[in-house]
Amino acid sequence: MTAMSSPAAVLLIGGIDSGGGAGLLRDAETVREHGFTARVAVTAVTAQTDRAVSAIHPVPVETLVAQIKAACRSGPVAAVKIGMLGNAGIVRAVAAHLPKVPVVLDPVLASSSGTPLLDEDGIAVLLADLLPKTTLLTPNLVEAVRLTQSGGGPAPARPAGQAARLIAGGARAVLIKGGHGTGDLARDLLFQPAAPSIAFVGPRIAGRRRGTGCTLASAIACGLAAGRTLEDACRQAKEKMQALFEGR
Numbered sequence: 001m002t003a004m005s006s007p008a009a010v011l012l013i014g015g016i017d018s019g020g021g022a023g024l025l026r027d028a029e030t031v032r033e034h035g036f037t038a039r040v041a042v043t044a045v046t047a048q049t050d051r052a053v054s055a056i057h058p059v060p061v062e063t064l065v066a067q068i069k070a071a072c073r074s075g076p077v078a079a080v081k082i083g084m085l086g087n088a089g090i091v092r093a094v095a096a097h098l099p100k101v102p103v104v105l106d107p108v109l110a111s112s113s114g115t116p117l118l119d120e121d122g123i124a125v126l127l128a129d130l131l132p133k134t135t136l137l138t139p140n141l142v143e144a145v146r147l148t149q150s151g152g153g154p155a156p157a158r159p160a161g162q163a164a165r166l167i168a169g170g171a172r173a174v175l176i177k178g179g180h181g182t183g184d185l186a187r188d189l190l191f192q193p194a195a196p197s198i199a200f201v202g203p204r205i206a207g208r209r210r211g212t213g214c215t216l217a218s219a220i221a222c223g224l225a226a227g228r229t230l231e232d233a234c235r236q237a238k239e240k241m242q243a244l245f246e247g248r
């Protein structure tokens with residue numbers, strides 16, 4: 001009997017948002033819309049509404065590692081998207097067990113309602129252990145500042161300086177998203193070493209929409225899984241996200 005192999009999958013590592021606005025439910029929806037199978041490794045279960053996070057339960061590290069191993073045993077994994085991590089132990093375990101495929105890391109530091117979703121030690125381990133293993137880091141303007149403040153010192157003032165610091169710290173590429181800026185247009189900037197930055201500009205999505213960061217990073221992971229260049233994957237993901245959220 002011939003063993004049946006599953007279609008290529010994107011592995012989603014992140015948290016469950018009970019409201020479904022963000023997190024793994026949103027990621028899985030995006031991955032399926034792109035025609036890939038979604039496999040998941042849950043880092044934390046959260047109870048939240050659009051207004052508040054009322055509970056966070058981190059998954060034990062052994063259970064998380066078992067999920068990643070099972071996901072990789074189930075069939076080929078073509079890319080990984082990482083979202084909420086929660087704490088340093090989880091970040092360390094994820095960094096140690098990533099398959100060798102393109103990795104998109106959305107550095108989720110807090111919910112839109114203001115609750116931290118990664119603790120201080122977790123941020124330090126993310127920078128030290130996980131950053132060098134990512135193909136693309138996708139911070140928003142607030143996260144880019146937070147990730148480049150060092151030892152209490154200020155962050156570089158502009159996205160180009162922030163990206164340069166993150167690339168010096170091991171990131172292979174950084175997409176700084178302009179969604180938290182002002183004006184009618186949101187401008188995302190892709191920085192890669194020794195190359196001019198590339199801007200992706202689109203209409204600002206109206207209101208405070210949850211899950212835009214998850215959707216964009218998952219869509220980019222799908223583009224990389226399909227063999228697109230980073231530039232094409234980012235461009236198509238932004239167009240797709242814009243179309244999805246305008247339709248809602």
Ligand code: PLP
Nearest residue numbers: 015017022023084111112210211
């Ligand atoms: N909760 C979980 C589990 C998430 O993964 C994320 C983002 O990835 C958030 C909350 C934050 O999403 P938002 O900024 O839309 O509140």
